[in-house]
Amino acid sequence: MASETMANTIVKTETKEDVARSLAKKMRPRESLIQGFLFICGAISILTTVGIVYELSKEALLFFRDDRVTLVEFFTGSQWQPAIEQFGIAPLVLSTLVTSTIAMFVALPLGLASAIYLSEYASSRVRSILKPVLEILAGVPTVVYGYFALTFMTPLLRNIFGSDVVQIFNTASAGIVVGILIVPLVSSMSEDALHAVPDSLRQASYGLGATKLETAVRVVLPAALSGITAAFVVAISRAIGETMVVAIAAGAGPRNFEWSDVTQNYSGTPFNPFTSAETMTGHIVRISGGDISYNSIDYNSIFAIGLMLFFITLLLNVFSRRIVERFREVYD
Amino acid sequence: MMQGNYALQAKDLNIYYGSFRAVKDIELNIHTNKITSFIGPSGCGKSTLLRAFNRMNDLIEISHMKGSIEYKGKNLYDSDVDPVEVRRRIGMVFQKPNPFPKSIYDNIAWGAKINGFRGNMDELVEESLRSAALWDEVKDKLDQSGLSLSGGQQQRLCIARTIAVKPEIILMDEPCSALDPIATLKIEELMRQLQEEYTIVIVTHNMQQAARASDYTAFLNMDSSDRAGYMVEFNETNEMFTSPQNQETEDYITGRFG
Ligand SMILES: Nc1ncnc2c1ncn2[C@@H]1O[C@H](COP(=O)(O)OP(=O)(O)OP(=O)(O)O)[C@@H](O)[C@H]1O
Numbered sequence: 228m229a230s231e232t233m234a235n236t237i238v239k240t241e242t243k244e245d246v247a248r249s250l251a252k253k254m255r256p257r258e259s260l261i262q263g264f265l266f267i268c269g270a271i272s273i274l275t276t277v278g279i280v281y282e283l284s285k286e287a288l289l290f291f292r293d294d295r296v297t298l299v300e301f302f303t304g305s306q307w308q309p310a311i312e313q314f315g316i317a318p319l320v321l322s323t324l325v326t327s328t329i330a331m332f333v334a335l336p337l338g339l340a341s342a343i344y345l346s347e348y349a350s351s352r353v354r355s356i357l358k359p360v361l362e363i364l365a366g367v368p369t370v371v372y373g374y375f376a377l378t379f380m381t382p383l384l385r386n387i388f389g390s391d392v393v394q395i396f397n398t399a400s401a402g403i404v405v406g407i408l409i410v411p412l413v414s415s416m417s418e419d420a421l422h423a424v425p426d427s428l429r430q431a432s433y434g435l436g437a438t439k440l441e442t443a444v445r446v447v448l449p450a451a452l453s454g455i456t457a458a459f460v461v462a463i464s465r466a467i468g469e470t471m472v473v474a475i476a477a478g479a480g481p482r483n484f485e486w487s488d489v490t491q492n493y494s495g496t497p498f499n500p501f502t503s504a505e506t507m508t509g510h511i512v513r514i515s516g517g518d519i520s521y522n523s524i525d526y527n528s529i530f531a532i533g534l535m536l537f538f539i540t541l542l543l544n545v546f547s548r549r550i551v552e553r554f555r556e557v558y559d
Numbered sequence: 560m561m562q563g564n565y566a567l568q569a570k571d572l573n574i575y576y577g578s579f580r581a582v583k584d585i586e587l588n589i590h591t592n593k594i595t596s597f598i599g600p601s602g603c604g605k606s607t608l609l610r611a612f613n614r615m616n617d618l619i620e621i622s623h624m625k626g627s628i629e630y631k632g633k634n635l636y637d638s639d640v641d642p643v644e645v646r647r648r649i650g651m652v653f654q655k656p657n658p659f660p661k662s663i664y665d666n667i668a669w670g671a672k673i674n675g676f677r678g679n680m681d682e683l684v685e686e687s688l689r690s691a692a693l694w695d696e697v698k699d700k701l702d703q704s705g706l707s708l709s710g711g712q713q714q715r716l717c718i719a720r721t722i723a724v725k726p727e728i729i730l731m732d733e734p735c736s737a738l739d740p741i742a743t744l745k746i747e748e749l750m751r752q753l754q755e756e757y758t759i760v761i762v763t764h765n766m767q768q769a770a771r772a773s774d775y776t777a778f779l780n781m782d783s784s785d786r787a788g789y790m791v792e793f794n795e796t797n798e799m800f801t802s803p804q805n806q807e808t809e810d811y812i813t814g815r816f817g
């Protein structure tokens with residue numbers, strides 16, 4: 228330090244060597260340490276993903292290599308019955324599709340509406356009460372939501388639509404409750420996106436004589452679209468991946484069907500939300516919880532399902548990003 | 560003087576943020592079809608006062624006011640007055656250009672649409688852009704984002720957007736502070752043209768701008784005892800800059816301030 232201050236004060240007598248020394252690259256151990264640490268953190272999350280994909284693929288490959296399995300049957304078959312060696316994934320995928328779609332129909336409007344309310348309407352006092360409540364809601368264990376579906380939502384649905392129509396285990400109840408479960412997620416991510424929209428845009432809108440609603444829905448919302456879509460993508464992934472609720476409330480067996488049923492006997496297909504059906508995740512936990520032996524075809528099949536889940540979520544991510552790129556309003 | 564000559568009359572106006580009084584005891588008349596400028600040191604409450612005229616301060620949770628602002632004899636702060644309607648008649652242009660992240664066309668059309676405009680939108684867009692002296696520069700790229708324009712063009716777009724709503728009064732808060740001298744001159748020229756149809760109130764830090772571009776000037780200053788802004792002097796701009804009545808005003812406009 229001392230030599231540095233000296234060099235600074237007697238600038239005129241500085242020799243070329245002095246200058247070179249004072250400008251020379253310095254070791255900054257703390258900087259490099261922290262940089263290294265951050266790099267490792269980033270690397271760990273990437274390596275974990277790679278590891279998961281590797282493990283899934285390895286075991287799934289064992290499954291697809293098996294003589295009893297064909298790729299064609301896997302993708303086009305409408306029966307999933309490992310006991311008699313039928314491996315068509317459609318019943319599981321379609322049930323997942325049904326529960327997730329129902330969940331999104333619940334979560335998107337509710338989540339977005341509460342985000343708009345919190346970000347654009349609520350006074351700071353109301354917000355300071357509501358936000359923690361939402362966070363508590365997000366912290367409730369999913370198994371509790373599962374029993375909420377079974378003991379509250381299902382009886383409610385049976386009351387409304389009749390107990391002869393709605394089975395005790397059904398995808399509607401599970402889907403609705405999964406939707407409720409992800410409302411806080413949609414709401415808090417969307418609120419962040421809305422909040423990030425610069426105040427100057429709101430001012431501009433009000434200055435033109437816009438009402439609060441016009442400002443929120445037609446200025447702030449479009450400007451926050453890319454953040455909100457990110458929220459939706461995370462929410463859909465969450466809905467597809469949600470396990471406990473569907474395992475408890477949706478049913479404990481794949482809803483096998485015939486493709487011809489889709490047009491002729493609709494109520495016998497997984498598309499009927501009032502009958503029991505097993506989703507991909509539901510099936511995975513049930514099978515892995517049972518006493519099946521490693522390296523049996525049943526065991527390997529759940530990795531194939533897992534890989535399928537992974538790709539569906541990945542595709543959703545890619546597609547929604549594409550869509551956002553087209554519609555978003557860039558404000559910065 | 561006749562009431563009809565005033566577009567706005569502030570009477571015994573006090574504006575607060577929480578318990579802090581930002582502006583005190585304002586008595587001020589804004590002349591119809593004239594340009595009135597507010598000058599004064601930073602923090603003396605020029606923006607606060609300006610925002611009071613179209614009730615933009617309502618959007619700040621902790622802000623409230625006492626006194627009245629009369630528009631054609633009606634107090635804008637009467638409980639039966641809808642602030643949304645006030646802002647449709649009294650438009651605002653902000654310090655930092657803030658076009659919507661929409662196309663140039665939609666930037667203009669949007670405000671008109673929500674105000675129930677039913678005529679030919681293409682014509683309105685062209686006419687507004689022409690009055691804001693922007694048409695020739697953007698007529699071939701109306702579908703591009705308003706944010707793709709330069710700062711000066713963005714500000715003129717914001718003015719065009721305000722004109723499209725057809726207000727009677729336009730409030731401008733330092734509209735040129737983010738612009739270079741040429742863009743600034745363009746906006747000043749524009750104000751002179753707009754003056755025939757609109758009443759304009761402008762806040763500026765630029766003394767030359769006030770002297771050049773306004774008919775009346777109000778000088779505000781901050782009371783050093785309670786930090787509240789008050790109006791020191793209000794006069795025709797020529798008078799104010801050639802023979803200020805008040806020593807504080809003279810110090811400020813000759814740069815001997817503070
Ligand atoms: N949103 C707000 N909340 C609380 N206090 C505020 C708010 N806006 C302004 N003030 C206070 O009111 C006083 C006047 O502010 P105002 O912005 O009106 O000054 P100004 O004359 O426009 O200053 P400048 O020339 O720097 O823009 C300042 O003391 C400021 O701190």
Ligand SMILES: [Mg+2]
Pocket residue numbers: 605606607732762
């Ligand atoms: Mg200001």
